[in-house]
Every structure is written in structure tokens, then in C-alpha cells.
């Protein structure tokens with residue numbers, strides 16, 4: 001992922017329970033992905049690489065490892081999630097979808113970026129991503145930039161994701 005060189009001022013989110021976090025040091029920015037066939041993970045890894053190259057420490061994790069306490073402790077997070085089956089979450093996000101997203105949480109402190117991967121061939125386009133977006137909104141979290149719905153591998157959507165990160169996280 002190419003982030004313009006001009007967008008290199010480091011700024012980091014804070015994740016209190018990040019491994020190796022020390023008092024006073026910038027904590028890694030949470031980057032969480034939910035994938036069924038690997039594409040969201042690839043984009044999450046690219047995003048982390050670009051952020052780290054710009055001096056922003058990141059913590060990459062999948063939705064199987066994501067917990068509500070992590071989101072309570074974070075002030076910023078990036079989510080990259082696909083939709084599988086009939087508008088449902090990928091297998092690795094089933095537990096989070098059922099347990100954490102079963103009702104709204106207290107996330108008014110949280111600002112987030114959201115890349116929703118899907119395919120408009122399916123009836124429920126980006127169904128899980130939109131469900132995550134509704135839950136984040138209902139929980140009081142605010143978007144860093146307009147959530148991005150990516151139809152298949154639409155390069156324009158990926159560009160909106162990159163620009164959104166460049167204008168907010170790397171500002």
C-alpha cells in the first residue's frame with residue numbers, strides 16, 4: 001500500500017493492553033481483520049506495513065483474537081472485514097458478532113476506520129461490514145473518515161481507504 005510521502009507525521013492510537021506497551025510510549029494502533037479467504041488479511045497487512053513505514057506502530061490481530069476490553073482500551077482502531085455466506089460474518093468473526101455485537105457497547109471514546117470487503121453480485125452487499133458499522137455507531141464510536149465499501153477488488157475503493165488513513169491517522 002502506497003501512502004504519499006507527505007503524509008508521514010507519526011500519530012498513534014493507544015491500546016492499553018498492547019504487548020510491550022510502556023507508560024509514556026505511544027501504544028500501537030489496533031488493526032483488526034475478519035477474513036474468509038484471505039483478502040482482508042492481505043489488505044490489513046499492507047495497511048500495517050504502510051503505517052509502520054510512516055512511523056506509526058500497529059498491532060495486527062484477527063477477529064478471533066479481538067475482544068470488547070481491547071476496544072474499551074483503544075482510542076483508535078482500523079477494521080477490515082469481509083462478508084461471507086448470505087451476508088454473514090467470516091467464521092473467525094462469528095464469536096465477536098454473537099457475543100460482543102449482540103448489544104451496543106460503550107465506545108464513545110473510540111474513533112475508527114472501516115474497510116468493508118464484499119461483492120455486489122450477492123444480495124446482502126457487505127452485510128457484515130454494514131452490521132459492524134451500525135454496531136459501532138450505536139455504541140457511540142465515531143468514524144475517522146467515511147467507511148469504505150469495496151466491491152470485489154475495486155481499486156477506487158482501496159484508494160479511498162488509503163486517502164482516509166493518510167488524512168486522519170497520518171495527519
Ligand SMILES: Cc1cc2nc3c(=O)[nH]c(=O)nc-3n(C[C@H](O)[C@H](O)[C@H](O)COP(=O)(O)O)c2cc1C
Nearest residue numbers: 035036037038039040082085087118119122125126
Ligand atoms: C461463499 C461466498 C459467499 C459470499 N457472500 C457474500 C455476501 O453475502 N455479501 C457480499 O457482499 N460478499 C459476499 N462474498 C464476497 C466476499 O466478501 C468477497 O469476495 C471478499 O473480497 C472476500 O474477502 P476475504 O477473502 O477477506 O474473505 C462471498 C464470497 C463467497 C466465496
